[in-house]
Every structure is written in structure tokens, then in C-alpha cells.
């Protein structure tokens with residue numbers, strides 16, 4: 329076991345053999361790009377298998393019946409899975425894990441009857457998080473965020489996206505993104521960063537358009553110049569940012585070479601999905617409220633729909649119609665949305681299970697949504713999302729299961745007994 333805080337950057341040196349794996353999920357000769365529609369049920373599963381890891385990457389694997397034996401024992405760790413499953417680590421393609429503090433008080437207010445929108449209208453919500461974040465020193469923000477990331481890693485998350493959007497001014501947005509970048513530079517797991525300056529309009533601006541222009545014309549160029557963002561995002565929603573602002577964001581993303589991942593259709597269907605798909609956004613996320621023409625747009629384009637079922641659970645919203653999207657041929661992804669206001673959990677196992685319990689997905693479809701398709705929603709298909717030769721050796725050795733389906737069936741119990749990330753066992 330290694331101490332994650334002091335774990336060195338990069339891949340582990342060393343070799344590992346996991347043998348007698350009951351079910352090995354995601355192994356192959358080449359990484360999967362994305363799985364769409366009916367193919368989402370076809371994530372490769374090898375029964376009674378072995379997997380070899382070297383320098384933090386998958387080296388080889390196969391069926392125990394064809395196991396070639398061990399020629400060189402030097403520096404080799406051998407783990408007997410004893411029939412347990414090996415699954416690729418989760419890929420959480422949508423989080424706000426860099427934030428200053430929880431908002432449990434607002435949650436209690438909601439239990440007592442206030443709505444999420446009413447709380448926001450009183451200056452709570454995103455603006456509440458922004459006040460706390462602006463006051464927090466960068467080091468304190470980094471320490472808190474690292475602890476959160478490590479918690480996710482122990483639950484089996486092997487890659488994560490992190491958004492800004494609680495800064496809402498130049499200095500604080502950049503502070504958030506620097507923290508997210510530094511988390512990635514630790515080398516524990518890949519971290520993709522997303523500029524979400526257009527998350528809410530703070531005080532001091534004439535209107536939404538004036539704030540959007542400030543974010544896109546002044547803050548984004550500074551963010552891009554320092555290489556702090558991989559993606560751009562906007563909260564396209566009634567009462568937040570409209571279609572015109574969203575179009576401007578998509579164009580700004582093109583200008584800076586930053587693919588868009590857009591918050592859209594959380595509460596209202598207002599044409600944002602079509603706009604994003606036609607513009608070639610990498611993903612559209614939330615989609616709790618989806619109309620037939622939105623589904624048709626998604627089916628005809630390459631944009632990945634990302635469902636966030638923990639947000640639906642926490643805010644009591646409709647669930648993204650996952651079954652409908654998969655039946656329409658989409659490459660659906662599932663992520664947590666981990667944030668203090670609408671989804672205070674980074675539990676990908678629960679999110680995937682909710683895909684089955686509330687979105688009508690079969691277990692193999694939900695697993696594909698939370699791994700392979702999550703990687704596609706981050707442009708990380710070569711590295712993570714599966715356990716093909718050359719991909720990062722980031723995996724979960726599960727507690728004993730009689731089938732892969734059981735991984736999501738017992739939704740409340742911790743799934744992994746051990747987690748390996750980039751070749752390191754996580755303590």
C-alpha cells in the first residue's frame with residue numbers, strides 16, 4: 329500500500345500478475361473508443377482469466393486455460409483473485425470536486441420545503457459556494473480537494489473531470505483551475521479541467537450578456553494562455569445562461585481549441601441540446617428534461633449524452649431517459665456531478681447502479697456508461713475506460729461476485745476490495 333499524498337508522479341515501476349480472475353471486464357488487444365446503442369451490452373468479459381501489468385500499464389491478459397506460465401519472477405507481484413472480478417476503474421466525466429465547503433444547510437432548507445431555485449434566488453446555491461471559494465486560500469482549497477479526490481480514488485475512480493464555476497471572477501476562476509491542474513500533476517489519475525466561468529452571474533454586472541462577454545473575452549483568454557483548461561462549459565438553463573450565450577461559448581471553445589461539455593436540460597428543454605450537437609460539442613450533460621427532438625438530435629450526432637443520476641436523486645428531478653437514448657443508438661455516459669449543491673457524492677458505483685434502477689439500463693450497459701463512454705466524454709479513450717493492452721492499469725478487484733451483473737445489483741455495498749490505479753495499489 330502506498331501513501332497517496334506522497335505517491336510519486338507517473339507510473340509505478342514493477343510488474344504485477346493477477347491470476348484466477350472469475351470475470352475480467354474490458355480486456356482486449358486495443359482500447360475501445362466508445363460503445364453506442366446495442367453495443368453498450370458488449371463490453372468484453374473473459375471468464376477465468378489473468379492480467380499482467382507492467383510500469384503502470386496493461387501488458388497482456390487472457391484465459392487461464394491458455395496461461396503461458398511465468399518465465400521471469402524478478403520483481404513480480406502475484407495476486408490470486410480467487411474468482412473475484414476485475415473491472416476497469418470508473419471514469420467520472422463530470423464533477424465540481426474543487427469547492428470550498430459543503431452546503432448541508434441548504435439541503436435541510438430543501439427538506440423543509442424550499443426549492444433549489446428558491447434557495448438560489450435568495451443568494452444561496454452557486455453564489456453561496458462562490459462567496460466561500462473566493463475567501464479560501466489556494467493551499468486550503470487544494471488540500472480539501474485532494475482529500476476528496478483521494479476518497480473517490482479509494483472507491484475506484486481512475487480518471488476525473490473537474491470544473492471551475494465557483495469563482496465567477498478572474499482570480500477565483502483561475503485559482504480553481506490551478507488547483508484542478510495541480511491535482512492532475514500529482515500523477516495519481518488523469519484529471520481533465522473545464523472552464524465553467526458562465527455558471528451563474530455574480531453581482532456587479534449589468535446583465536447576463538455583459539458577464540458572458542467578460543468571461544469569454546477577458547477571463548477565458550487568460551485561462552487558455554496559462555493552459556489551465558482542457559474544455560469549456562456553460563450552464564444553459566432558464567434563469568442562468570440562454571441560447572445566445574451558449575452559442576458564444578461554443579464559438580469561444582472553437583477559437584481556443586477547447587472542446588465543449590455543456591450543462592443543458594437540467595430543468596428546462598429550450599433547444600440547447602440541438603445547438604450543442606450541431607456545433608459538435610464533445611458532450612451534453614444532465615438531460616433530466618429531454619424531448620423527442622433532443623433525442624433525435626443526439627442520435628444523429630457524435631455528441632455524448634452524459635446522465636447524472638445522483639443529481640436527480642438528490643434534487644428529486646426526473647432521471648435522464650437512459651433506455652430511450654441507448655435504444656436510439658447513443659453512446660450514453662454516466663457521471664456523478666459531485667458538487668456541494670445538487671449531488672454531494674462522488675460515488676460512481678451508486679451512479680452506475682442508479683442507471684439500472686432508475687434509467688432502465690442493463691448492468692453491462694451501465695458499466696459501459698461509467699467506464700468506456702465516460703472516457704470518450706473526456707477524450708481519454710486511449711488511456712482509460714477499459715483494460716486493453718497499453719491502457720492504464722487502473723482497476724477494481726471486487727468482492728466475490730457470482731456474475732458481473734451482481735456488481736451493480738448490490739448497490740449499497742462497497743464494490744472493490746482493492747483498487748489499483750496506474751499500477752499502484754491504493755490504500
Ligand code: NIG
Nearest residue numbers: 453454563665667668669670
Ligand atoms: O451540475 N447545474 C449547475 N451546476 C451544478 C450545481 C451547482 C450547485 O448547486 O452548486 C450541477 O448540478
Ligand code: FE
Nearest residue numbers: 422424591665
Ligand atoms: Fe454539474
